[in-house]
Amino acid sequence: MGRAGKAYVGLVSSPGGGLFLDLAELSDDEQLLREQAHRIAVEVLRPAAWALDRMTPAERIAPGSPFFAAMGTLKALGYHRLFLTPEAGGPEQRLSALTQSVVLEELGWGSLGLATAFLVDMLPVMCISSFGSQELKDELMVPWVEDETGSFHGCWAITEPDHGSDFIAVRDTESATYGRSQLVAEPVGDGWVLRGQKSAWVSSGPIATHAAVHAQAGGDGDLTHSLFAVVDLDQPGVRRGPPADMMGVRDDPQGEIFFDEVVVPRQNVLIPPGPLYPVFHDQLLCLTSSVISNVAVGVGRAAFEEALHHSRTRIQGGGPLARHKNIQLTLYGMFERVETARAYSRTTLAHTQANLPGASAEALGASPRHARAAQVFAKRTAYEVAHDALQVVGAQGLSRDSLIEKLFRDARSLLIEDGTLEVLALDAARDLIDNYEHSTYDMEEMMATW
Ligand SMILES: Cc1cc2nc3c(=O)[nH]c(=O)nc-3n(C[C@H](O)[C@H](O)[C@H](O)COP(=O)(O)OP(=O)(O)OC[C@H]3O[C@@H](n4cnc5c(N)ncnc54)[C@H](O)[C@@H]3O)c2cc1C
Structure with missing residues (x-):
């Protein structure tokens, strides 16, 4: 302990x-x-x-x-x-x-x-x-x-000190041309050289042996100028910042990674700059959204089960908390949201996996609006359920000796981890507005054939 x-x-x-x-x-x-x-x-x-x-x-x-x-x-x-x-x-x-x-x-x-x-x-x-x-x-x-x-x-080094949401809001035309990246790649010999850094929030950054790195290989932030590589972090020129002291998700160390003339062999560059990179970036985010939403369901369920257990065993007002109508309704609301988030997250994960490019001959490409919606819904659910669970548990839930206190901090961090709720939703909205196909009909014509 x-x-x-x-x-x-x-x-x-x-x-x-x-x-x-x-x-x-x-x-x-x-x-x-x-x-x-x-x-x-x-x-x-x-x-x-x-x-x-x-x-x-x-x-x-x-x-x-x-x-x-x-x-x-x-x-x-x-x-x-x-x-x-x-x-x-x-x-x-x-x-x-x-x-x-x-x-x-x-x-x-x-x-x-x-x-x-x-x-x-x-x-x-x-x-x-x-x-x-x-x-x-x-x-x-x-x-x-x-x-x-x-x-x-491994770790995933994508965000930078001045580019957090920029890497998530890829469909937003302003964010998709976000300017000069803080990690640049230049061709050298039979590979690339990296210069710059990633943000202090890279999960497992302080201890990872290898990083999946996104870097800019051209003059501006247009995603076609980026590359994606797997970089050995045990080599000259790699330096780590101190592990961050965060409010939540403290069980995974986060920290900066600095790259000072770090040479990356050509074969480690999995996606070179060019038209494939934006597609890769987009589909990778669909996969991460679909995966993290299922993890978020686990966080919400953990909070729900803590509250349920507590309300069955804590005696107040002459009986267990669960006897009180407000507690019953709160528990029901938590159950309903966790179940709904699970159903949607599972469906979305299945759809994403079946449709990632190359998954099959018929694969359509994973759907950004659905993947983002699953992530937003499951993360919001985890946070709301943890919030309600804390209310059910009362003062004990605020104590550092209560698991609810930790779950609440973790669930709050989820609203930012892997993209803030707002930016994920805006990205989904852009996909929706640009690509959602809906039927149209002429009312007069329809009435004429009635
Ligand atoms: C627990 C945790 C783990 C993480 N793990 C990793 C990791 O493994 N690898 C990695 O690279 N990064 C990681 N991150 C970083 C994470 O992806 C970013 O924190 C996140 O994308 C938000 O970026 P930011 O914190 O820089 O906030 P900012 O981008 O500065 O956003 C601040 C606020 O402005 C809003 N905002 C920003 N831009 C827009 C816009 N275009 N339109 C509308 N609103 C906007 C946001 O919604 C937010 O409310 C992690 C973060 C956390 C908390």
């Missing part, structure tokens, strides 16, 4: 019994995976997250930190392979989107920070598996996928 010394006051239970309508579709193996994922969330992620939350930023990244133990457990159990295709080293039969969603929700239920660390770790490998040369796959992807100790860890 680290410096805290105290166990948290909260619910440590079996998987949310009776909460899920669609799990009958899971095979026996998938049901086992779901139970295992929940057990890991209970026995590994929550205790590690609880300890990390109370540590100083430096303690969180020191050798022996619970962060490394938790990541090591996920690797030892092969969770980093779960989401890959069989060709990339994933399960013999690719996990269904439903099963992926179930696992993501359990990870989010256990810890938003550690779930985030897990997701950004997977990003470079997933991109190499889709866009990397065979040489890069053999050199980097294979050992990464085979690693069972946590010797590899």
Whole structure:
């Protein structure tokens, strides 16, 4: 339990019994995976997250930190392979989107920070598996996928000190030409050289071995001038800023990465500058939105279950809190929102995966407005449910010894992580206005044929 010394006051239970309508579709193996994922969330992620939350930023990244133990457990159990295709080293039969969603929700239920660390770790490998040369796959992807100790860890270096929302609001014409990036790439010999930095908010930035990096290879912010590369962070010219001391998601260290004349071999540039880059950027954001929404459902469910447990056991006004009508209505509202967010997030993840370019001959491309809507809805739900849960728990929920207090801070951070709600919604609105096809009819003509 680290410096805290105290166990948290909260619910440590079996998987949310009776909460899920669609799990009958899971095979026996998938049901086992779901139970295992929940057990890991209970026995590994929550205790590690609880300890990390109370540590100083430096303690969180020191050798022996619970962060490394938790990541090591996920690797030892092969969770980093779960989401890959069989060709990339994933399960013999690719996990269904439903099963992926179930696992993501359990990870989010256990810890938003550690779930985030897990997701950004997977990003470079997933991109190499889709866009990397065979040489890069053999050199980097294979050992990464085979690693069972946590010797590899990825991060996603996209935002910069002066470019946060710019990278999310890609359909906004002003933001899509955001000016000079703070990380530039120049061709040199048989590769590229990187100069500049990424923002202090890069999840796992302080400890990652490799980064999936977006950099600008031209004079302005037009996305066709950008490139995407996987960069080894253990090389001359790479420097890290101190880990940030954040309000929420403290269980995943965040920090700047500086690049001073860092050479990136050509084969590590997965998407070079050109017309493919904007499409890649857009579709990658569809994938991250669809994934994070399922994690957010886990955060909301965790808060709901804490409130439910508390209201059944806390006696006030002559009986359990759950006897009071206002508490009943609040609990119902939380349940309704979590269930709705789950249903939409699952559907959207399935649609995104089936339609990413290359997923099949019929793939249409993932839908930005749907992916963004899933993310906005699930994150807002997680925050509103955590807010209501705190009200149900009362003063105890404000105490640092209450899991609700941590969930509330994490859920609040979700409204900013991976794009603010407003910017995600504006980006979806732009897609909606430009591309939504609706039927039109002439009222007079219609009445004439009535
Ligand atoms: C927990 C956490 C984890 C993160 N992990 C990563 C990571 O792994 N990698 C990484 O690179 N980054 C990461 N980030 C950074 C994250 O993506 C940004 O914080 C986010 O995109 C918002 O950018 P910003 O914080 O710079 O806010 P800003 O862009 O400065 O926005 C500030 C405010 O202005 C509004 N705003 C900004 N631009 C517009 C616009 N065009 N139209 C309308 N409103 C606008 C926003 O909605 C917001 O309210 C993380 C952040 C958090 C909190």
